[in-house]
Amino acid sequence: MSGSSPGSIERLLGEREIVIACGPGGVGKTTTAAAAAAIAASRLGGDVLVLTVDPARRLADALGLKGLGNQVTPVPPEVFQAAGETPLGTLSAAMLDTKQSWDALIGEHAPDEATRDRILHNPLYQNITERFIQSHDYIAMERLYELHSSGSWDLIVVDTPPTRNALDFLDAPARLADFFSSRLLRWLIAPSRSTLLGIASKPFTQVADRILGTQFLADITEFFVSLQSMYDGFVERANAVSRLLADERTSFMVVSTSETVPLREAEFFATELATRGLDIGAVVLNKVLPTSLSDPDALAATRRLAQRTPEMTAALAARLDVDASVLDRVLETVTESFEDFAVVARREASSRERFPLGGATLLTVPQLDRDVHDMEGLLTLGSYLLGS
Template sequence: MQGGRPRRSEPRRARPRSPERIRGVPPVTPGYPGGPSRAPSQREGWGHRPAVPVLRRTCPSRRRISRRCHRGRGGKPVNPINELVSVKEIIVCAGSGGVGKTTTAAAIALRAAMDGKKAAVLTIDPAKRLASSLGLKELSSEPSKVSKAKFTSAGLKPKGELHALMLDTKSTFDKVVLRYAPTPEQAERIINNRFYRNISGTLSGTQEYMAMEKLYELHADGGYDLIVIDTPPTRNALDFLDAPKRLTDFFESRVLRWFLLPYMKATGGIMRIANVAATTFLRIVKKIVGAEVLEDTAEFFSNLEGMYDGFKQRAQDVAALLKSDNTSFVVVTSPAEDSVTEATYFATRLNESGLPFGSLVVNRVHPSFGEPIDVTPRQLRRLQEGDERDRLLAKLLINEDRFRGLVHLEEKNLKGLARRIPRHLWVRVPYLQTEAVDFPGLIEIAERLFDGEAEAV
């Protein structure tokens, strides 16, 4: 029969089975490594945020870890943080503020020291809480070693060493100036410049740039097996990732230098004529901010001549280090909606920037309960009107119901994050009654972070 419906005697063609349906293999989300790539139209536009790649290069024999590599004995998921500590040289803890990022960084460095590594944790947080939790009086821009007596008093026997330091943006900036200035005299003029003293610790992007500069310096010295850094808290992931470039672009700003040329040392009538407009503009600005401010600013940029290439080259070197096989990023969040939104966006930006994603740490997760107790409103009212024991039971039931609602809300917030980051890269740290205000508290958090299993795929 040529056309029309096929006769019953003709066998129907078997519909090809989807690879995801064969042998119980679960569907692969488009955009994840190993899954089908998205069409170009799906990648375009502000609405799309690509999935975070699976952990790269933590297995020596593979460029990317497969799901099978994340399973230990008996098929149990392997904690991804343990893998990072064993093979990486730099771990960057990133995320919004107030999610336990500094404590997580310290706990990772603590575990590395226990495993026999010489580890350093670099914090940007000026609070003294981390210093006290490590048993140190204070932290400075130079590494301070945590004494073995502190470990021994907690019943621990570290095989390695733990060092800690706090970023001093001004002193780090001074070292950068001393490194790239052509002469010591030029470096001294810059450091003593009033405009420089004002911006060296306050200019947008300076803290982030200097944090990366300090990280590069520690890594280049080669004195540590692992360096853990907690990044400055940012309201936008772009602030941290783009800060070094923004700072170098500011120093190279042609528009700013064009306006300041009348105050710089310049010769030649052509330059004076070309800057008539700038002179007119600066005459107005001078009435507002004062002549000294403009002179200090012009002197600062004049002294920076010949140093721009050094700033730009170091920013490029740092960017290459962050993308190398030796580095991995750990995104830290809490179950709160705002923190989850920030973590999702941050992980997406890491992926778009080609930065190696290692793990997601979800801090302060409330534990889930068993089956709910079936109590009717009428029964609850009777308990509330009963004796002291009944009233206490009623309060416990109400409290349990509220906690159950909180857990439900947290899981709802995290569900969207699960669509972006595979769950086998997650590590959950439960909500604890005490914070890491002392060394035992930090040890407890480290145990929760490392001894817990990763989530099943």
């Protein structure tokens, strides 16, 4: 676990090469990853890259990510300057395009152009890479490995997709290696195409053939035979990706809100990361209610206001030059909702205290009063991450 000072991820961002933001869906993973990268580039220096998944349109625009694609795009210094900041380092951003990344990977591992083209044009390959979430998980980790290996970045902050099972992406490299080493695959592709053509005559495949069409079986055969030539490269690479995730250069930042369901999911996540021996540098609780809501003085004032007499309301209405019964309704609503928020804020605070940190730094980031979609917003959020 990282030994950062309490309430700051400064050391985490300064010492690690890869920080992976993960956690339940919709809690602010993408925003937090971008904010951490922006503040690191700006205040800590170095060349920082944020590798993001599905950023909201306006956030993508703010990072200069126009259009889709894998390309790494530098965020111009003017973007920082417009937000009143002179960055010490540089920030670049890249989006993850699953299909482009898979195609590049196949291109790299294929022994020759003919094999590459056969795979790329195989309908089964296109289906696997476009439809399966797990293919997305694997390629995210693969792309991270590639960018890290380039040595161009001092720090890479990684956003992760909202997967159904939030841990899928961690297992993706190992699962891919398993798949390539599996007896099923060996059996399918060995010794040659004739095996598969052979099983095509068996009753099961005859049925499959009737339901799925002859073309489907032909596609399967061709796909696995083409993949065979890439076996070693793939397994080696998948293992290297797994090792990179587990070594001391990489740390995880679990992001959540303080609501019951996401928090429980985040706890599960933190436990699983720890079980796998992966480092959790920080737990970021995003969108928390301001602590001022649980201030005893504020609560006392609310209670006093709730117990107001008609004379007090009338006097205040006269001072404000408004109708007394209208003011009464407003005060009723305001005091009730303040008390409700105070209850939620107290519950959130006690859930936070119960979170099993296991040595990770706990950070809270308040709910800002607007969406975070520009550099100014990112830097504001980033300042909370640095504890300033």
